[in-house]
Amino acid sequence: MKTENKKPKNIYAGAILTTIVKHLPSIILALIIVIAAIFVINYKPVAEEKELVQPYTFEGNDTPVVVDNGELKLTMDPLTTAFELEVKDSGKVWRSNPADVLEDTAALDDQKSFLQSPLVMSYSITQGLETTYSTFGYSTNNGIYEIVPGDNEIRVNYSLGNVEKEYVVPPVITETEMNDWLSKMDKKEADLVKQYYKKYDINKLTAKDNKDELLANYPSMENEVIYVLRSGTKENVKKTIEEKFAAVGYTYENFLADKELDLSVKTSENPVFNVSVVYKLEGKDLVVEIPLKDLEYDKETPIYTITPLPYFGAGGPNDKGFMFVPEGGGATINFNNGKTSQSSYYTNVYGWDMCLSRDAVVHNTRAYYGVYGVSEGNDSFICILEEGSPYASIQADIAGKNHSYNYVNAKYSICQREKYDVGDIANSDIYEYIKELPDETLTQRYTFVNSGDYVDMAKCYGKYLQDKYAGYMDLVSDESTPVAIEMVGAIDKVKQVVGVPVSRPLKLTSYKDAANIVEDLSANGVSNMKVKMLGWCNGGVQQKILRKTKTISDLGSKKDLKNMIASADEKGAEVYLNGVTEYAYDSNLLDGFFSFRDAAKFISKERAELYNYSHVTYAQRENTDNNYFLLHTDLSKKLSDVLVKSSNSLGAGACFENLGMDLSSDFSRKKTYSREAVKNLQVEQLKGYADGGSKLMINMGNDYAIPFCSMVTEMDLRGSEYTILDECVPFFQIAVHGRVDYTGNPINICGNAENEVLYSAEYGAGLCFSFMEESSFATQKTLYTDYYGSTYDSWKDKMLGIYNRYNAELGHTFNQEMVGHKNLNSDVSCTEYADGTQVYVNYGYSDFTTDEGVKVPARDYIVKR
Structure with missing residues (x-):
C-alpha cells in the first residue's frame, strides 16, 4: 500500500517539475521584468552636481598693455581689451573696434556694445533659442576678465554673463575693524554705511539664525562679532558705500583680506561662460587663437557660436575701401555702397556638414577656401582661417543698417546641434548638442599688405599656400590649355525583367568608344587632355559601394579598359577613374553595405541617411527611392584606398567625386570625428597618395586639397552673384594659377556655354567638356537628363572650334602666374600674366573700347601679347 501511495506522488512531482522546466524561460523573463519594474519605481538617480563656472577677476589698472616684435606693435586698452595694431613699415594702424562708436547715432545701445567688443x-x-553676449556688455564692463601678457603675445581670459559687479567694500568684517573704519567717517556717513550691514554675535543669535550654517559661512564669528553686508543691497548703494570707505583709506588689499572671511557660496541662475583669446605677433602676422579646451560652460547652456574680432578693420561712414569675401573665385563689397535693402553676405566654409541633419534646403552656400579681408586706402589685410576653419562661416555687411560701420568676420559654430521632431509631445523644437568639444584651437591669421589692391592681397595668399605646401605647389610645365574630358560610361535605368522593374546599367560610352573619342580629339589637335571616366564600374555613374571595383560588362572587359587607358597614354592624355568614396548609393548587403554598421551617425546617433531636395518646396524628397547614406569616416578612407589602388593597377589616375569637396563630421559612438579631424585626415590621405606617385583629380578644389592634385574640375569660378556684392574677382585663381590645373563646369552641359567660356578666359581656367557616344535620347526616362548635351558627334565641331581658338591664344599662359586683374566696368575685365599677356573679356551686349584703344567685341574675349 505504501508503495502504491508513493507512486502517484512521484508522478505529480515529476509533472510539476516538467511544467516548471518547460516554462522556465518565461518565468525567468517575468521575474526580470518584475525586478526591473521595482528598480525603476524605487530608483532615485543621483543628482548630478552642477560644476559652477568660476568667473575671472580684473585686478589690473588703466595702463595700456603693449607687445612689440619689431614689425607689429599691439597696444591694448586694459579696461575694454580693445586694441590698436600698428604695422611698422607702413605706419598703418588697424583697430580691433571702431574708435568713435559712442557718437554713432544710427546704433542702438546693444549694437554699441557689440561694436566695442573684441569677441x-x-x-x-x-x-x-539663441542668446548673444558681447565682451563689452557682459565681461569687461563687469570686471570679470583678466589680461595675461607674455613674450610677443597677450592672453585675455573672459568671463561673460550677468555676474554681479564686485565693489571694493567689506563683504564681511570684524566689529573691531568696522568700528575703526566708521570712526574715520562723520556720524551721518557712518550711520548710512552701518544700516546696510547685519551684525552677528554668536552669543546673541535670534531664533531665525542657523548657527551651523553661519559658522560654516563665517568661521571667524566663533571668536569675534562680525558684520555682513546685506544680500539685498542694490548696486547704486554699494557704489555709495564704496566711495565712503575709499575716502577713509580702505584699499583693495583690505578688501581681499576681508573677502577671506566670507566662505559662503554665491549662486546665480544666470549662465556664465569662460572664453580665452590669445593674440600672438608672428613676424608681420597677427595670429588669434581660441583654445576649445579652455571653454567653460554649463552643459544645459552650451556655447553655440564664437565670433573673434567681429569688427577688426571695420570701415566707417566716411572711409573709402572694400571688403573681400570668398564667393566663387572672390568678390568685393565696397564700403558704404548704399545697398541697405539687400541681405548681408553669408557663406559656409567648405559648404554644409552633411552629418548635420536638415529638413529643407533653399540654397547651399559654400566657400572652398577660408579667407576674407579688408582694404582701406593703400593698405589691406587678409584673414586666413587655419585650424577650426571647417566650423566657420564668413559674413559681411555694409554700413547703414544697424549701425554706421562696414565689417567682415568669421563666425564659428562650436557646439553643433540637431533638431528633433517632437511635435506630438511638445509645442517647441527640441535640440541636442554635442556632448564634448574636441581638443582643438580656432586659429585666424591676419597678414598685412602694404597695398590696397586685391591682386596684391591674392598674391599674399598665394605666397602663404606656397610656403605651407612647399614642394607641392611648384609651377606646372603645361605648354597648352589643359582640357578635362568627362566620359560618361554607364548610368542606371529601370528595366522590366520577367515583369519586375529592376535597375540595370545602361551603356552610354563603352571603353572602346572612349578610346576612339580620345584618339579622334588627339588627331584633331587637342593636347594636354585629362580624361575623367565616369560610370566605369560598380553599376555606373551612381556607383554602388566601392568595397572592390568591378567593371561593367556592357562597357567591355577589364582588358578593354586597360587598352583604353594605354591608348590614351600613347596620345599624351591622362585617364582618371572616377569613384564615389564618401557615400553609399543604392547598395545593400550583397554589395557589402550594411547601413547600421557602415553609415556615419548624426548627433542623435541615428544613421546619416540623406535625401535629395525639391526645387519647388525645398523639402526632402523622402519617397523617391533616392535616399543615400554618408559613410563612416574609417570606411570612407578604406574605399579611397581601394579606388587609388585599382586605378594604379590599371595604369590610370584616381578621380575623387567628393573627397576634397565635401567635408563632413562623424558622430559615431565608437569613434567620433570632428569636421576639423576629417579635414586633417583628408590632407593626410591626399598627401600620402601624391607622395606615392598617384595622379589625382578632384572636383571643386578645397584649399587644403588642391596642392596634392594634378587637376581640379568644376571649380566654382563666379559663385552666386548676390546683389550686395560689387565686383567678382579671381582672387583664388590669382593665388594658384600656374601651380595647379583647374577648369570650370563642363561647357556643353552647364546651361550657358558662352558664359562658361568667358568665365574660363577671365579666371585663367582650362576647358571642360562632357561626352558620351550615345545620343541624348538614351537618357530619357532616367535621372540623368543633365547629360542632354553630351553626345560627342553633336558637339565635336563646336568643341574643336572653342578649343582651337582658346588654345592658340591662351595656351601659353597656363604655366605662368597671374599677376594682374582689373574690372574696367561692370561688363569688361582685363587679366594679366607674368609675360605681359593681357586677356580682355566682355560679358556685355555691346562692344567696348579701352583707353588704350583695344576693342573688345560684345560677348567675347580678346588676347593681347
Missing part, C-alpha cells in the same frame, strides 16, 4: 559669443538651450 562676441552666443549660447543656446534645448529649445534652440
